[in-house]
Amino acid sequence: MGRWGWCGATALVLALWLSLGAEAWAGTVDARRLLDAYPEHLDRIDGNALVWKDGTRMTIDDGKTGKSLEQMLGHPDIDDMMAIPYRAGDAAKPPAPGSDPGRVRHTAFFTKMYGDCAKGAVSPHLTDITWLAGSAPQKLKVTRVNGVAAKLQAVSKELDALPAALRRHLTPAAGTYVCRPIAGTDRTSPHGLGIAIDIAVATSDYWRWSRTGPSGRPVWRNRIPMEIVEIFERHGFIWGGRWFHYDTMHFEYRPELLAPKT
Ligand SMILES: [Zn+2]
Incomplete structure (x- = not known):
């Protein structure tokens, strides 16, 4: 092999190393969003593993590339959940085909x-919140885990302060907890x-x-005002109106998909 051949081989190995390294790095960066979002549950990233506070390890990157939606x-795998970026704050517009940020769980x-609700393990964590307590009170069941109930109650308080004309989008809420x-x-x-809540x-x-x-x-369609x-x-909830497979009444607590706080 001539001198150029060695250079080529070295460059090829370097390119492979860089591409593999870059991919592992991307997965780790994405997984860090989970650490920031769920500090009560998650402890650290150890190589390709997400480590929970109780020592449970979950594989971040299963090594499969080019997966379809x-x-x-x-x-x-863990980093697939964050593979499609969620654009909080953007105007409402039709998402690109296959762009369903947050539907991968x-x-x-x-x-x-x-x-696991099928094993009765969610119910003990549920508590009632009062949806639109100031205008059209309705009791809804939400988990206390990660403070989700308190956060949804805070969302409701702000929604209650919006102009009355927007209330028809919010009440009656179609529901929160259902094991299905x-x-x-x-x-x-x-x-x-x-x-999750459906308005x-x-x-x-x-x-x-x-x-x-x-x-x-x-064919994407939306009638929910962006003030809502x-x-x-x-407050950490993503909206189903930002999905190509849209569901404009649907919101769910997924802080890992929202921009990190600065
Ligand atoms: Zn829903």
Whole structure:
């Protein structure tokens, strides 16, 4: 092998090392968002493992690349949950095909944190909040884990102060806790964790109810004002209106997807 050949081989090895190293680094950076979001539960990152305070280890990157959205939804690893960026604060607009930030959920991660509702392990953590206590009071069940109930109560207080004309989007809320799979799947809904709320159905849009376009894809539609979305996002809740497979009444507590606090 000539001198150039050695250079080429060295460059190839370096490029491979850089690409593998960069990928592991990206996964670790994403996983750090979980440490920041859930400090009561998570302890550290150790190589490719997310380590819980009780010593439980979960693989951050399963090494599979180029997963489709369907593959990520069905078999996510830890960093797949953050692979699609969530753009808090953006204006409402149709998301790009396949852009569903937050719909990828690692079941073992969330059931360890909030409990498995099918085994009765979520109910002990639930508490009542009063939705729109100042205008249209309604009791709703939400988990106390991670302070979600207190945060949703704070969201409600701010929503109550919005102009009365916006109230029709909020009341009656369609629901919070219910132990059921996501429609059309066998995956547990975030409603089964006690971290999600559906606001009023009357002015909401959902991809499964919608017309499809000429390509067979859902046609995005939204009637929820962004003043409402902004309040939820500021308290750690993501909005289903930012999903290509949209669900505009849906909000869930997912602080790892929102911009880190500065
Ligand atoms: Zn929902």
